[in-house]
Amino acid sequence: MSERQKNDLGAEKVKIKRSSNVQIEQRKRITVSGVDEVVNVSETLLTLVTGAGAVNVYGTGMHINKYNADEGLLVVDGEIDAFRYAENAKQGGFLKRVFR
Secondary structure (H helix, E strand, C coil), X not given: CEEEEECCCCCEEEEECCCCEEEEECCCEEEEECEEEEEEXXXXXXXXXXXXXXXXXXXXXXXXXXXXXXXXXXEEEEEEEEEEECCCHHHCHHHHHHCC
């Protein structure tokens, strides 16, 4: 699926929505595919936008092991406590609140 948008110069920009998959390995590593954007990174909170909506990952000592923006692949190591889709993520509500 894709969205077509025009930038400030009138050029057309196509944004492709990727399918998203999540794998958590013994609460020590999380691998997320379909990542469109990494919004926030800290040792206790990771916020990202995926094809399935905005996501918060909570934990301690988290750090990015690998990030490939072209492929939309993110690997984070640390103690993973929770993975949660943001409220109204599929309707774009999270991003609308962030970028007011």
